[in-house]
Amino acid sequence: MENRPSDDDTARELAKVEAEPLLPAEKWLIGGSLALGVLLLGVLLWVSKVWFPTGS
Known part of the structure; x- marks a missing residue:
């Protein structure tokens, strides 16, 4: 079984x-x-205005 470092050990390092x-x-x-x-x-933005114009 591995002995893994704790979060506190990792934060200190x-x-x-x-x-x-x-x-x-x-x-x-x-x-x-x-x-x-x-x-x-x-x-x-340019393509959407040129190819898909709105009604206004």
Whole structure:
């Protein structure tokens, strides 16, 4: 039978770990993903207005 660490033990060990800064490639991927999401939302909005107009 395994002796698993408790939640308190895990929390103490995680508190000791220092945060690592994001790499430039990671920052670029995050920014690119956000920009792509906004762009695609704009395209979806445009397509819905052009191809599926409302009565007003």
